[in-house]
Amino acid sequence: MNLEQLGSFVEVASLGNFTRAADKLHLAQPSLSRQISALELDLGAELFHRARSGSTLTTAGEALLPLARRMLADAASVRHELAELAGLGRGRVRLGATPTLCISLVAEVLSAFHAAHPAIELHLSEQGSRLLLDELAAGELDLALITTSDAAAAERFTVTPLLVEELVVISSIASPPVTPRATIALDEVAALPQIVFSSTYDLRRTTDAAFRAAGLTPDVVLEGAEMDALLRFVERGLGVAIVPAMVLIDRPGLRSVRLGGPALTRTISLARPADVAPTAAVEVMQHTIAATATAFAARAGTSMRRASIVR
Amino acid sequence: MNLEQLGSFVEVASLGNFTRAADKLHLAQPSLSRQISALELDLGAELFHRARSGSTLTTAGEALLPLARRMLADAASVRHELAELAGLGRGRVRLGATPTLCISLVAEVLSAFHAAHPAIELHLSEQGSRLLLDELAAGELDLALITTSDAAAAERFTVTPLLVEELVVISSIASPPVTPRATIALDEVAALPQIVFSSTYDLRRTTDAAFRAAGLTPDVVLEGAEMDALLRFVERGLGVAIVPAMVLIDRPGLRSVRLGGPALTRTISLARPADVAPTAAVEVMQHTIAATATAFAARAGTSMRRASIVR
DNA sequence: CATATCGATAGCTTATCTGCATCGTAATGA
């Protein structure tokens, strides 16, 4: 018996459906099935009546449910109490991140952090990597999530690589301009109607450089978009775009193809002031970011991987 | 955070000493150290002040302790409640085992089972494998732990191999008749003063056959001993003996040497009637036996391994 | 009768955990 199994059990009990519970738990359905059956084997009793009209609790399941809830509640209490003790009852974290990260990784980080420590004040600065580092140096930020092509910052800051992420080509799932395939070459992309980011994006520099290096001129139908707008345009079939794999998470309206040849990647790193000792709240935020990044990498499959040097 | 870590934490907290807690938990000290530090990392707080004069709880540790205890108690309650539900509030298990097994594996099985299900009546029959199978056939036993050299029983019973165990040569740790070494040859053993079991033991048949096959005549100083007596004689330096590796667990007064050449082994199997459906209590006993056997194999190192076919 | 839904199973890969050996440090005794 372990707490994850109990959590899974409670979720299935309240939803009455393995598949949906698995979704909610960010778990594949077979994994959930196995967790429950492991728990059943361990306890020596069936916990659910499996029927197509939903899974309902057996007598044993009903006996387990209240205690399972209490154990999970106790676990949450422990975290809460220790957080209070660590001085996380109040405090502030000022996080900076690039726009691409804000709608994906950062969203999850902040919601997880806020759920765990609701009393901590959160500030977010959405800027390009360059500006973020300036703010960090000026003491206006505690932490910054940046994309490090140039690791020139390593002098003044402690920079920890988190994720290495491929850039992929996205298109509408409704009217893809090309047939589905494993990879697409850069010159093929150049021939497709393309939507590109505003030139303030770090990403824009990377893709521009890649096309220029290949002697290609992309067929840009729309320029200057911010991330969210760009994704909507692509979803509507206005064109394709080159984006980090991460933004695809929870975007079912998009299809993606990996770039063939030398894959374009970006490294997402966490920067913090080298000299200042982090507060308790900031330290916990670092952990949250590291854990969330790992979870993203696991969920995204091969298009993203944990950077070798983690914390 | 998981229940094992919490159990370890509680144990360390009450003993104030990692090494001793590890012993009590049947865990190596490094493993315990890692469990605690994993828990500390997870909770973001040190739980113990490590000092040579003992490890004491930090404020965070003190906050955790009562909740940890409650969660563990809840886990125990769950098992207890479900056991009641499964009809384990009363019942009976009649277990048979060979004498060698009774003082080692069976002792642990029965104490674990009784701790979990105190209301179940336990009967133990200590006999040779042959007689045990007769009792099983006569319906006088529910389960029998036997050593299967001859798998002739497979017809009438369901026989599940549990462990394959080497026979080793033991001697007193105080006055070993030979210098410590990796293995010892059978002819060397024959030359040493030896204590052998009563001829009613299955083991006796195995060792006699091995010596005979090698054309050797062992120097028997004492014959006819029962297991416990034999071990005491060996501890006092009266002679050496050939015993299953299992009996060495928790016998610090003995040193053992593995037999060189073709190692003598015995396979410990669980036999049950093929036709009768087991009661809930008997089924749980089977699980307990399987789990304990696995734990033994893990603890005993290379001289014992789990049989390939395990439930 | 074809299809969709739902949970279980198989095979594989990856992450975690355990144990052994060893280290570093602080208290103890000669």
Added chain:
DNA sequence: TCATTACGATGCAGATAAGCTATCGATATG
């Protein structure tokens, strides 16, 4: 003062378990 001992931490290798994808079987539903 220095060797010894006790205790917890760490590096490494092997074993265990947990995850995912793909697929299956069974049961409702159109």
